[in-house]
Amino acid sequence: MYQYDQTDHTLTRERVTEYRDQVSRRLDGNISEDDFRPLRLKNGLYMQLHAYMLRVGIPYGMMSSDQLRMLAYIGRKYDKGYGHFTTRQNLQYNWPTLEDTPDILENLASVEMNAIQTSGNVNRNVTSDPLAGVAPDELEDPRPYAEIIRQFLTLHPEFSWLPRKFKVAITGAEDDRAAINVHDIGLKLLKNEAGETGFRVLVGGGLGRSPFIGKVIREFLPKDDLIRYIQAILRVYNMEGRRDNMFKARIKILVHELGIEKFASLVEEEFQASEEDVLFLGQAEEDRIKAFFAAPDYADLSDDSPEVIEMSSGNEAFAQWLERNVLAHKQAGYSIVNLSLKPLGGVPGDITSDQMDAVAGLADTFSFGQIRATHRQNLVLADVAKKDLPSLWQELVDLNLATPNLDRISDIICCPGMDYCSLATARSIPIAKRLSERFADLDTLLNIGEIRLNISGCINACGHHHVGHIGILGVEKNGEEFYQITLGGSSSEDADIGQIIGPAFSSEDIIDAVEKLVGIYISNREDDERFLDTYRRLGKAVFKEALYDAA
Amino acid sequence: MKMTLRMVTANRLHDGAVVYLAADDDWTRNVESGLAANTEDADKLMTTAEEAVHNQLIVAPYLIDVEVDVQSSRPVRPIRFREQIRAKGPTIFAPAAE
Numbered sequence: 096m097y098q099y100d101q102t103d104h105t106l107t108r109e110r111v112t113e114y115r116d117q118v119s120r121r122l123d124g125n126i127s128e129d130d131f132r133p134l135r136l137k138n139g140l141y142m143q144l145h146a147y148m149l150r151v152g153i154p155y156g157m158m159s160s161d162q163l164r165m166l167a168y169i170g171r172k173y174d175k176g177y178g179h180f181t182t183r184q185n186l187q188y189n190w191p192t193l194e195d196t197p198d199i200l201e202n203l204a205s206v207e208m209n210a211i212q213t214s215g216n217v218n219r220n221v222t223s224d225p226l227a228g229v230a231p232d233e234l235e236d237p238r239p240y241a242e243i244i245r246q247f248l249t250l251h252p253e254f255s256w257l258p259r260k261f262k263v264a265i266t267g268a269e270d271d272r273a274a275i276n277v278h279d280i281g282l283k284l285l286k287n288e289a290g291e292t293g294f295r296v297l298v299g300g301g302l303g304r305s306p307f308i309g310k311v312i313r314e315f316l317p318k319d320d321l322i323r324y325i326q327a328i329l330r331v332y333n334m335e336g337r338r339d340n341m342f343k344a345r346i347k348i349l350v351h352e353l354g355i356e357k358f359a360s361l362v363e364e365e366f367q368a369s370e371e372d373v374l375f376l377g378q379a380e381e382d383r384i385k386a387f388f389a390a391p392d393y394a395d396l397s398d399d400s401p402e403v404i405e406m407s408s409g410n411e412a413f414a415q416w417l418e419r420n421v422l423a424h425k426q427a428g429y430s431i432v433n434l435s436l437k438p439l440g441g442v443p444g445d446i447t448s449d450q451m452d453a454v455a456g457l458a459d460t461f462s463f464g465q466i467r468a469t470h471r472q473n474l475v476l477a478d479v480a481k482k483d484l485p486s487l488w489q490e491l492v493d494l495n496l497a498t499p500n501l502d503r504i505s506d507i508i509c510c511p512g513m514d515y516c517s518l519a520t521a522r523s524i525p526i527a528k529r530l531s532e533r534f535a536d537l538d539t540l541l542n543i544g545e546i547r548l549n550i551s552g553c554i555n556a557c558g559h560h561h562v563g564h565i566g567i568l569g570v571e572k573n574g575e576e577f578y579q580i581t582l583g584g585s586s587s588e589d590a591d592i593g594q595i596i597g598p599a600f601s602s603e604d605i606i607d608a609v610e611k612l613v614g615i616y617i618s619n620r621e622d623d624e625r626f627l628d629t630y631r632r633l634g635k636a637v638f639k640e641a642l643y644d645a646a
Numbered sequence: 647m648k649m650t651l652r653m654v655t656a657n658r659l660h661d662g663a664v665v666y667l668a669a670d671d672d673w674t675r676n677v678e679s680g681l682a683a684n685t686e687d688a689d690k691l692m693t694t695a696e697e698a699v700h701n702q703l704i705v706a707p708y709l710i711d712v713e714v715d716v717q718s719s720r721p722v723r724p725i726r727f728r729e730q731i732r733a734k735g736p737t738i739f740a741p742a743a744e
Binding site: 121122123124128142143144145146147191192193194442513514515519522524525528571574575576 | 657659662705
């Protein structure tokens with residue numbers, strides 16, 4: 096994985112020193128809260144419902160075991176012994192004190208981590224496919240380009256005060272596991288007719304109160320033009336994006352209001368006007384960054400593992416986990432292992448410091464010392480030898496990280512909701528917990544299969560409800576929590592914004608409503624249709640009628 | 647008998663904790679120990695709170711409605727659900743506490 100060079104070290108350390116001074120002046124009263132707020136936000140520190148919240152950046156979700164151990168240590172020493180993985184492959188602490196945050200950032204810097212640009216109106220963490228470099232359906236590893244973009248946009252003076260936050264996602268695979276359709280910029284590595292590799296560029300996707308699927312602005316962008324083209328998009332956005340209304344300030348609104356053709360022509364104009372040589376990527380720089388992401392030293396192993404065959408035949412729980420949470424690897428004899436952070440009745444994305452330490456150890460033993468965070472709030476050990484799967488599984492079971500539910504109904508994306516968040520209008524975590532309990536047995540009993548269920552506690556949609564096959568949005572009505580259901584959304588290559596199915600349900604009724612929806616799917620599905628396929632084939636009316644019939 | 651009065655809440659500057667304005671310009675973590683006032687006197691509470699902001703004790707103070715027990719004149723609980731959660735903490739167990 097990427098390792099800091101002198102520039103990264105210097106700017107991270109200098110930022111800690113600067114921030115420590117700012118905090119000290121704030122506590123002394125030499126900076127007012129109004130002046131301090133943008134400074135703390137530039138270092139990932141929010142004020143939430145009960146406490147401060149610190150968001151730590153995990154570039155494209157990649158962590159070394161030493162970094163994860165540091166995250167565990169910080170959770171234990173400065174928080175309440177746990178952290179929370181987010182939908183943008185970052186980690187949040189829910190209870191740090193302001194006084195401790197400079198020490199936390201100094202600890203992070205010691206393992207080449209920081210919280211720079213995890214908040215504020217700047218480019219945020221560049222997210223990517225959690226299976227980058229190991230997925231069989233991948234054309235090329237997207238991480239070097241994610242890293243190049245990270246370097247370009249970190250503390251970039253021209254883009255430090257954008258109209259609003261900005262999010263880039265990149266994938267190199269056929270199956271979109273990075274949700275590139277719902278990002279400000281989405282990039283997909285592909286080949287053109289001449290057989291050259293470059294990027295399809297999407298722009299103006301996003302969720303929140305005005306959800307949009309990204310629009311193609313360039314069908315093929317040569318690799319060497321990547322940075323120059325991103326600069327052109329950001330320049331047009333920086334100049335033309337609305338600053339008068341926070342709710343209309345994201346690039347998706349600008350693209351929508353101008354139309355993609357007009358926006359594209361402005362970008363093209365800016366692109367042509369910029370000096371080619373300055374930002375030309377070039378093979379040498381590309382190769383230098385790519386070297387950090389070279390494949391690990393795989394052993395020469397066979398895909399047939401007697402250990403796995405033996406364990407599968409006698410152990411149903413292992414076999415189920417193998418089928419659901421373990422994915423094919425491009426290297427013979429290896430597997431991709433998903434660690435579920437969605438245990439029965441748990442808080443999606445939460446992980447204790449003890450679990451983090453243990454996972455770091457497992458990564459050292461079984462997966463070349465690296466761990467990845469996924470945008471669906473789980474973890475991945477990407478390079479596990481098949482023969483090690485039985486021993487790894489046993490360890491994960493003991494850690495409660497082996498719930499066999501990857502991409503199934505209890506693998507819920509869930510925002511912190513009103514249990515933690517100052518913006519929320521309703522709680523989301525208790526709904527996720529109750530759904531996971533309700534479907535604990537039904538999932539297998541009914542063979543519900545692949546389904547994406549996403550929950551947000553307010554219209555800002557951090558829980559990605561718009562793109563859930565089933566989406567749930569918590570709202571407040573007359574002081575009570577109600578939950579609105581959307582159906583048919585997706586953040587993958589078949590991306591779409593879900594449709595609101597009808598009137599919202601009370602907290603009491605929402606779990607039954609979801610079970611009823613699943614029932615409608617089960618009784619109507621054909622062959623091996625997923626919930627989403629059945630919904631799209633039958634349409635909203637069929638589901639709506641059955642859901643509200645005699646309800 | 648219960649009635650609705652107003653209180654000031656905020657987050658403490660140095661650690662972010664939820665606090666309520668209490669007697670003697672003190673700040674308490676416990677909503678039941680806070681100072682409740684009628685709407686007219688609520689402005690005075692806010693003036694006190696603004697001083698506390700100025701003195702680096704708290705940030706972002708605001709008024710909330712609370713249910714008050716008439717006999718003891720003690721606050722019982724905030725009216726709004728959001729404020730009830732702020733008063734008591736998350737409604738779900740944190741994983742480390744399980």
